Amino acid sequence: MDQKSSITIHDIARELNISASTVSRALNDNPRISKATKEKIKAKALEMGYQPNTIASNLRNQKTNTIGIVVPLINRHFFSSFISGVEDVAFAAGYNVIISQSNDLLEKEKQIVHSLFSNRVDGLIASLSMQTDEFDHFQLFSKKEIPIVFFDRVVPELEAHKIVVDDFMVGFKATEHLIQQGYKRIAHLAGPTVLHTYRDRMAGYRAALEKNNMPIDEELIIYSRLTRIDGRDAIQQLLALPQPPDAAFCGNDTSALAMMVYLKKIGMKIPQDFGLIGFSDEPFSEVVTPSISTLKQPAFEMGLKAAELLIQEIESKNRLSKHLTITMPTELIQRESSSRIR
Amino acid sequence: MDQKSSITIHDIARELNISASTVSRALNDNPRISKATKEKIKAKALEMGYQPNTIASNLRNQKTNTIGIVVPLINRHFFSSFISGVEDVAFAAGYNVIISQSNDLLEKEKQIVHSLFSNRVDGLIASLSMQTDEFDHFQLFSKKEIPIVFFDRVVPELEAHKIVVDDFMVGFKATEHLIQQGYKRIAHLAGPTVLHTYRDRMAGYRAALEKNNMPIDEELIIYSRLTRIDGRDAIQQLLALPQPPDAAFCGNDTSALAMMVYLKKIGMKIPQDFGLIGFSDEPFSEVVTPSISTLKQPAFEMGLKAAELLIQEIESKNRLSKHLTITMPTELIQRESSSRIR
C-alpha cells in the first residue's frame, strides 16, 4: 500500500504491457500517441500515484527550470520584496527558485555561485555582496552563455543585464524637493562612493543644488556606511558646524531615522527646524512620528522585471547580443519629515 | 577556449587515459585510488575547469541535498527572518534551499508541494496557508518517509515535527504585564480562533485575568484578522463601550500600531491613558512613537532550529519514531506603549 520506492514510468509501462517510451510520450501529450492510449496511461498514472522525477528529466533535457538568486541578506525588506516578485513570475512560468544569501561576504558569494552552477540553474539573478571586487566567479555562467541579471548593486565591469533605479534622479529629486520646501542648507549623508549607486545619488544632489543656484559646501557631505550609528554620528557632526544645515538627504531610511531620533531628543522640531528625506521606503518610514519622506524603490516590481527578462533570455533561441540595463522609476513619497510648506 | 558544453569526468578520463570511474573516485577522495593518481586527476580537473553536474549525481544517489520551504509570503519579516535562519544552517550543512510562497492560497500550496516532491527535495519545511484545511498533499512526503517540519501555523492533525512558540504563555505574559503596569480593564484583539495559535493566546489572556482576580468581560474581546483596518475598527468599537478598556493586548504588532495611531489622533496619551502590547516584534515597533511593547517571536532562531531538526532527520538512518514539537521561548519586550509605572 504505502509505496516506499517511487513509481516510475517503467512501472506504469509494465502494468499496461507497453513500453516506457509510450508512457513518457503519452504523459507529455506527444501527438504520436493515440488518444485512447493516452487516456489509458494517464488514468493508470493517476491511479498509481505517479509523480514524475524532475531530476531525471532535468538530466536528460539539460534544463532544470530553476532560477538561482543570490542576495546579500534575505531578511531585508528590499531583498525579500524583490525575491517575492521574482518568485511570482518564476512560478507562473514553471520555474523554481533557489535562493542563497552571501551575507555580504565575497567568499560565500563565490561558493554560492559555484554551487548554483553545479546545480545547473537555467539562469541567475544576483546582487553583489558588499565585499565583491572581483567577478571571475560569474564567468562560469557567461562562458556557458547562461543568462545573468544583476540588480541593485551592480558595477559597469559586469557584462550582463541589469535592473537598477536612476540614482542620479533619486539624488536630484530628493534634493530639489527639500529646496522647494524652503530649506536653505541641505546636507547629504552619502554611502561609500566606491559604489556607483551612491556616487550617482551624490551627483544628483550636487546637480539639484547647482540648478537652484545654491552653493555646494563639502562640509555638508558626509560619507558613511549608512547604519543607524552612522546616522547619529553624522547629525551630531553636522550640527556642530559653524553654519549647520537645516535639512538632510540621507542615503537610506535607516540613517534618516537615526537622525530623526537624535533631533527629537535634543528638542528640534521636524520638519520646522530640520527637514529630512531618506531613500527606499522602509516599512517603518510610514509609521514613525513624524513619518519619513523618502523615495520608493520598487523592489517587488524590480523582481518581476528581473525574472521576466531572465526567463525571456533563457527561453529565446538567440540571445540578445547587447546587454540591457533597465532603469526602474522611483517615486517621491512626501511625508511629514519634509513637509514644511502646505 | 570557451567551452560551450560542460566538461565531464569522461573528458578528464580521456585526457588522462584512465577510466571515468577512477576520476569519480579520485574526486570523491575514495581511498581505493592511489594518492598520486588522485593528485594528477584533481590537477587536471582544475586545469580543465571541471564543475560537477549535481543533477547527475543527485539522480544516481537518490539525494538532492536540497530542502524545500513553503511559506505564505516571503516578503514578511517573520518569514524572511525564519528563512534566513534555515538558509544559514542548510548552507553550512551543504544543502540548497528551494523557496516557494503559497500566497495563502490552498491551491498554490498544493502545486508547490507537488513540485517540490517532484524535485525530490530531501526534506520539507512548511507553514500552512491561511486557507489550508486539508492535508492530503503532504501525504506524498510522509508516505515516502521524507521528513517534514511544520512551523508557525500548525494543526494537530498533522503528524510531523513542529516548531512553535508557547502561545498560551504569550497571552499570559502579555496580559499579566499590563496588569502589573496597573491597567484595570484589559481588552484583547484576537485572531481567527480556528487557528490554535490564536485560541491559545486568548486562553493565556483569560488565565492571566483569572489569576489576578479580574473579571473576564466578553465585550472586551474582539475577533478579527488583525489587519490595520481591523485594529482601527476594534479600538473605535472598544472606546464606544459604556465602560471602555484602558489597555489592550493585540494579536500582532500591526493591529497594535493601528490602535496607537487612532488613539494618538483622538488625543489620548499612551501609555498614561491607554496601554498597548502587541506580538512578534516587527521592525517598526521599536521605532514608532511611542515604541510598542511586544513579545518577540524568535523567527531567525526558529529557522535555525527547524533546519537543524530537519537535517538531523534526513541524515539519521533511523527516523525518530515520535514527532517532536519544539516550543521556542518568547521574550517580553517592554517599551513605551505599556510602561506606565516608573
Added chain:
DNA sequence: ACTTTTTGCGCAATCGATTGCATCTTTTTG
C-alpha cells in the same frame, strides 16, 4: 491489388556520476 503515406508504438542510446564486481598488479606471508 499494390504501392505509398500515415499512424502508433517499441528499441536502445543518452544525459553524467556512481558503485558492485571483476581484473590485474604488487606486496606480504607461510
Added chain:
DNA sequence: CAAAAAGATGCAATCGATTGCGCAAAAAGT
C-alpha cells in the same frame, strides 16, 4: 617460491525520463 592478501583501476549497470530511428499495421492513393 607459491599462495594469499592487499592495492589500484576498469567494466558495465544504474538512477528515470526522453527521443531519433525503425518497424509494423492501418489508411489512403493509384
